[in-house]
Amino acid sequence: MLKHWLHETKLTQSHKLLSFNFVDMEDSSHLLNDIISLHNKLHSEGYLLLENFLPKKKVLKARKTILKLTNNNPQDLLNRQDIYNHYSVLEVLESKKIFKLCQKLFTINCVPRTEIYNEGKKTELPVKYSRYPNVFTFPYKWLRAVEQGKYTGLHLDRYYLNKGSDNIVTFWIPLGNVSKENGAMSVIPNKFITNAIKIRIKNLLEKKLEDGNGESDGWLDESELEGVTFVSHDFKMGDVVVLTLDVLHKTLSNNLKEKRISCDTRWQPINDKYPPW
Numbered sequence: 001m002l003k004h005w006l007h008e009t010k011l012t013q014s015h016k017l018l019s020f021n022f023v024d025m026e027d028s029s030h031l032l033n034d035i036i037s038l039h040n041k042l043h044s045e046g047y048l049l050l051e052n053f054l055p056k057k058k059v060l061k062a063r064k065t066i067l068k069l070t071n072n073n074p075q076d077l078l079n080r081q082d083i084y085n086h087y088s089v090l091e092v093l094e095s096k097k098i099f100k101l102c103q104k105l106f107t108i109n110c111v112p113r114t115e116i117y118n119e120g121k122k123t124e125l126p127v128k129y130s131r132y133p134n135v136f137t138f139p140y141k142w143l144r145a146v147e148q149g150k151y152t153g154l155h156l157d158r159y160y161l162n163k164g165s166d167n168i169v170t171f172w173i174p175l176g177n178v179s180k181e182n183g184a185m186s187v188i189p190n191k192f193i194t195n196a197i198k199i200r201i202k203n204l205l206e207k208k209l210e211d212g213n214g215e216s217d218g219w220l221d222e223s224e225l226e227g228v229t230f231v232s233h234d235f236k237m238g239d240v241v242v243l244t245l246d247v248l249h250k251t252l253s254n255n256l257k258e259k260r261i262s263c264d265t266r267w268q269p270i271n272d273k274y275p276p277w
């Protein structure tokens with residue numbers, strides 16, 4: 001059952017007080033053995049919360065590695081290939097559990113395994129993951145340490161990843177406990193998307209096509225979305241959120257001194273077009 005836990009008010013630049021409803025995300029872990037229901041839920045709601053999906057010990061180890069390699073001052077992690085490719089970090093960001101789940105999810109409505117030939121040329125499969133031959137994960141990792149007062153605005157990933165596969169999914173991985181106090185992922189489930197919001201999304205995407213570049217930051221102005229309902233959660237290490245390309249989401253502001261560490265990892269069927277930019 002959905003639990004109301006926060007009613008956020010926000011002061012806009014024009015000093016208008018906005019009001020949003022927040023309810024708790026529904027955990028979908030009980031559907032992990034029912035892949036059709038899980039797939040349907042992901043594509044109808046636009047997101048999945050999977051609590052305790054990754055081993056806590058490994059997530060903690062990855063966090064400790066990040067802190068150690070940055071002398072306890074994580075910053076500019078988006079450019080730290082050495083960190084996100086470190087074995088103990090990659091073990092979480094490219095967890096075999098995610099490969100396994102994507103392998104199942106991508107089997108539904110995706111190019112079948114037999115279509116491994118691309119323009120008559122056999123596609124090279126990554127050897128270490130040959131057990132999951134349908135799955136490709138982007139080598140780049142959106143690893144972030146978000147400082148106090150910062151957040152990511154409301155957007156849909158298609159705005160940035162619009163030139164490749166429609167089947168891309170993002171696994172948002174908190175590398176630490178992330179609550180509504182320090183920047184939790186928040187989503188507007190597809191069922192709460194009104195026609196007015198749909199029009200705004202369409203305009204945003206069309207504007208990007210006209211502009212022909214991604215220079216605009218792609219965040220939707222929330223001042224016209226008053227009353228809309230978000231879902232969010234107090235995330236523990238090991239929890240993940242799966243997002244489709246078209247679901248509206250943001251991260252809440254980090255109100256704590258300690259930086260919030262999290263990573264967006266991206267996954268798609270191996271035969272789909274890549275890259276999406």
Ligand SMILES: [Fe+2]
Pocket residue numbers: 155156157249
């Ligand atoms: Fe995003």
